[in-house]
Amino acid sequence: MSISSFKTLFAVAALAIGLLPGIDNIIFAQPAPSGTVSSAKTKTGSVTYFIVPREGFDLDIFTKETGETGDFAGAAQRCADKKRRLVFAMNGAKCDKNLKPLGLLIKGLTKYKDFVRPDANVFTSIGQSAVFAVDHNNIVSIIPAKNFKEANDLSNYQLAVQSGTMLINKAFLNRDIIKVAEKQMYNGIGLKQNGDIVLAVTEGKMNLREFALFFEEMNCRDAMLLDAGANCQWYAPGRPKNPGKPGQIIVVTKK
Secondary structure (H helix, E strand, O other), X not given: OOHHHHHHHHHHHHHHHOOOOOHHHOOOOOOOOOOOEEEEEOOOOEEEEEEEOOOOEEEEEEEHHHOOOOOHHHHHHHHHHOOOEEEEEEEXXXXXXXXXXXXXXXXXXXXXXXXXXXXXXXXXXXXXXXEEEEEOOOOEEEEEHXXXXXXXXXXXXXXXXXXXXXXXXXXXXXXHHHHOOOEEOEEEEEEEOOOOEEEEEEOOOEEHHHHHHHHHHOOEEEEEEEEEOOOOOEEOOOOOOOOOOOOEEEEEEEO
């Protein structure tokens, strides 16, 4: 029996005996090939996502601090100027009203914003923030803020962005998100069991728990929320779309 089938069987059984209230929002996402823009239907909407394989693709963050942001078309042109082919992009982490990062931002050998301690509640009131990080050996991690060691972070990471909240940690769903009744547009990032990265954006407003369940159904052992609201947009070649005002753009290029 597959992991997905087992999850579904367990959910149905648990619902029957009342162990999992609200399980009616469970998602049945169909696996899609890595390296392609895909869509998964949820109970109340859909999610557009892109699986970044461990080989053959690069992931980067364009940020206002390095003069690389603007809009998605501009990001695509910047990639083309560097002989890199952009295949997918979406807005990055939460920013302030001036489009400056709220939390840790590292790119290359520069730290553009310091780490924000877990108890600051800058990002969310439901659980702690998290850090998406790539070390100098290209090992990718999604780390709860309470476990992130900020000392020597420049020597440890070549790319890092902090936002919130943690949706899944070590394959366990964040139960605090059940408290969020409001529906919003969301985007986030997950890390699959095999090391592939999942970038996802909701198409329209959705319950946060339902969005988290998408990552669970995609077999992500860790996942975090990046942003919420109208700025949650994505882009791929041939798909012009209003990008809102992203302070950061996560860019995937094909080698």
